[in-house]
Amino acid sequence: MSSSDTEATAPKPVKRNTGAQIKQANREKQRIFREGSIETQQHAHTYLTTWNTDRSAWKFNKARQLWIIRHLYNASLMPLDMFEIAVQYLAESMGKLRSTLLEDAQLVANPTMAITDEQKAQRTRVLGLMPSHVTKGDAKMQKRAKA
Numbered sequence: 001m002s003s004s005d006t007e008a009t010a011p012k013p014v015k016r017n018t019g020a021q022i023k024q025a026n027r028e029k030q031r032i033f034r035e036g037s038i039e040t041q042q043h044a045h046t047y048l049t050t051w052n053t054d055r056s057a058w059k060f061n062k063a064r065q066l067w068i069i070r071h072l073y074n075a076s077l078m079p080l081d082m083f084e085i086a087v088q089y090l091a092e093s094m095g096k097l098r099s100t101l102l103e104d105a106q107l108v109a110n111p112t113m114a115i116t117d118e119q120k121a122q123r124t125r126v127l128g129l130m131p132s133h134v135t136k137g138d139a140k141m142q143k144r145a146k147a
Contacts, residue, residue, distance in 0.1 A: 041077055044068055048085045069101070073108055 017025075047064040050057055068086050071077040078086060090101055107119060 040067060041071075044071075045082050048082055048089060051089055052085045069097075 044064050044067045047058075047061060048068065068078075068089070072083070072086055072090070075083075093101060
């Protein structure tokens with residue numbers, strides 16, 4: 001047998017996850033579990049209520065802000081009274097966050113603006129029709145995988 005025959009039949013090495021990749025996957029699973037819990041929802045509502053009523057006792061929390069942004073248009077997680085407070089809270093946002101929030105709100109308010117597939121996917125994500133743990137990057141990867 002020639003050496004080229006043995007090279008062609010040699011099995012390909014199996015790609016294994018590193019310890020860091022496994023830890024990252026576990027942290028993501030835990031985040032998804034925490035984000036959907038009633039306790040997390042209650043913390044976000046308390047955060048908004050404190051911001052609205054007692055700003056001296058209120059303290060910024062990035063995780064709460066992200067939860068509010070992700071679930072802003074989900075009526076089951078963000079009741080109308082909390083939605084109104086959340087809109088006031090987010091109205092004070094600046095920079096890229098503000099422009100992203102305005103763009104999302106425009107896509108929700110006027111669905112005909114969503115012309116490209118990316119805009120349609122963004123509108124779906126904003127409305128909560130896509131699981132909240134699917135990020136823009138993951139959606140792009142899924143789109144590429146289907147193509």
